Amino acid sequence: MTNIILLGPPGAGKGTQARHLVETRGMTQLSTGDMLRDAQSSGTEMGKKVAAIMAEGKLVTDQIVIGLIREKLLVGSEGGFIFDGFPRTLPQADALQKLLLEMELKLDAVVEMQVDDEALVARVTGRSTCGGCGEVYHDVTKPWPADGACSNCGSTEVKRRADDNEESLKTRLMEYYKKTSPLIGYYYAKGTLQRIDGLASIDDVQKSIAWILGK
Ligand code: ADP
Ligand code: ADP
Ligand code: ZN
Secondary structure (H helix, E strand, O other), rough: OOEEEEEEOOOHHHHHHHHHHHHHHHHHEEEHHHHHHHHOOOOOHHHHHHHHHHHHHOOHHHHOOOOOOOOOHHOOOOOOOOOOOOOOHHHHHHHHHHEEEEEEEOOOOOOEEEHHHHHHHHHHEEEEEOOOOEEEEEEEEOOOOOOOOOOOOOOOEEEOOOOHHHHHHHHHHHHHHHHHOHHHHHHHOOOOEEEOOOOOOOHHHHHHHHHHHOO
């Protein structure tokens, strides 16, 4: 069983790679962004509370996301967990370490997906996802099939995120540099950090991650 963190700024390709690992290795994707969006669409109190913060591109409180992760870890996973978009702050990283210890799990690798800031605007503003299955598409690099039906599930529902605009991305990047990028040093010092070129093609990024995971 392997547990990894995918670390990188908004648009680095974390979700895309996490989905591939779920399909090919039976791992469990834990995306706090997806969990928070689910909470919003199901209209829970917590969802309502975080909607404005997310639209603006600010981070929601540590307490909320740690609670979400805790619930999912308790369920367990045979193939191991992929932490996608969590942790995003040092207190979240400390909380994760405690939770893993409690559950007798270990962290095998922290994969830092390195990308240029300039590439992120195009990545994020071109992003869409399938309403049926969550497959991630891009207007230029991974367009929807010509018939408009998702290649994975056949749905024609195209979803775009409210926060995938240039204005919100600026705030999200600032949050990343101020609060999340210190985690790179944190995991380097712990000896678990692995860096990969996130600007390579989706296939090549997949290969780099497979290499880190050992075959
Ligand atoms: P991206 O795919 O662009 O990296 P996510 O889907 O991971 O974005 O997150 C979307 C938003 O959800 C963030 O801008 C933030 O408001 C909130 N969020 C997600 N994960 C966390 C987290 N671990 N801590 C705080 N806020 C989070
Ligand atoms: P994150 O979860 O880190 O925010 P996503 O996986 O949602 O990032 O990817 C952001 C956008 O960039 C999506 O539209 C996706 O299709 C596209 N994308 C992801 N990886 C690559 C890549 N290696 N090359 C080109 N485009 C990519
Ligand atoms: Zn689909």
